[in-house]
Amino acid sequence: MIYIDIERICAHISFLTLFSVTLAHWVAPTDRPHKLNGLRGKGMTVAFICTTVFMLLRWIQTKHLPLSNLYESSMFLSWSFSLFYVATRVGNSNDWSGAVVAPGAMLTHAFATSGLPEDMQQSTQLVPASQSHWLMMHVSMMLLSYATPLCGSLSAISFSIIYFDRGGRISNSESSNRFSYDGGVASMGMTGANHNKENTNAEKAFFYSLSLNLRKCKLINQLDQWAYRTISLGFSFLTIGILSGAVWANEAWGSYWSWDPKETWALVTWLIYAIYLHTKITKSWGREGPAAVASTGSFLVRIRFLGVNLSGIGLHNYGWLTQ
Structure with missing residues (x-):
């Protein structure tokens, strides 16, 4: 009975942690702030440890690898996602991959604990x-x-x-056209502060779009x-x-x-x-x-x-x- 209670506690803690990590990935930017990236990694590590404890307790209880039904297999799959998340973060400062792996772990865990009836969650021979x-x-x-x-x-x-996604290409084209247009207007007689202000704004828009497209290409x-x-x-x-x-x-x-x-x-x-x-x-x-x-x-x-x-x-x- 004590095994079952600990299993449920571990399952609930891991689900709440996975949900929090997924929310952190999708609500906040993936590249900042750095402190939030560290919390995401620690959160997924906690979820991985809790799911590992769950699997070990079920293994001790059933005397075989806990893969005898859909519930245990789904928990093992969620554990695999968590393991994959932790492994990909080792020596990798980029956190964008977690935005793909964390939801998979969370949804699989939610299906196992909330989508399956209680009798299917029991250990079987x-x-x-x-x-x-x-x-x-x-x-x-x-x-x-x-x-x-x-x-x-x-x-x-x-x-x-x-x-x-054509959004980046359109913004780049628009920025380029705006830059050309501003230059054309300047050549037709715009002088002084207006000329400098328009050129400065156009240059800022152009280089911002270029930087955005470069980041998109890298991603x-x-x-x-x-x-x-x-x-x-x-x-x-x-x-x-x-x-x-x-x-x-x-x-x-x-x-x-x-x-x-x-x-x-x-x-x-x-x-x-x-x-x-x-x-x-x-x-x-x-x-x-x-x-x-x-x-x-x-x-x-x-x-x-x-x-x-x-x-x-x-x-x-x-x-x-x-x-």
């Missing part, structure tokens, strides 16, 4: 097919293959929004690189997860592949991210093409994690909704 040493390898790799590509895909979506490059790195890591996790799952399936069901809905969607997701990596390596689709592919991958990850499980069909249905 593993079904016979899950009582295997492959459980830790396969399920943990698959859950990590949800978190990392999803972070990369969200970065690619953010990259697409900023890249195709686009960072998002693009981070998306590529995280999706590459997630692709490795997904590959290991699929291969270990095939070996486990042959051990439990007598066949390596049965075209189960979960297996099929995992294969589709693997192919989509393989296309993304191929286009990034060959640079055949520019920047827009891979970003669109990665955006599709985020949709497939959600189908693979929730859609298939909540549909109640397939060999992978047990242990999620069937208690």
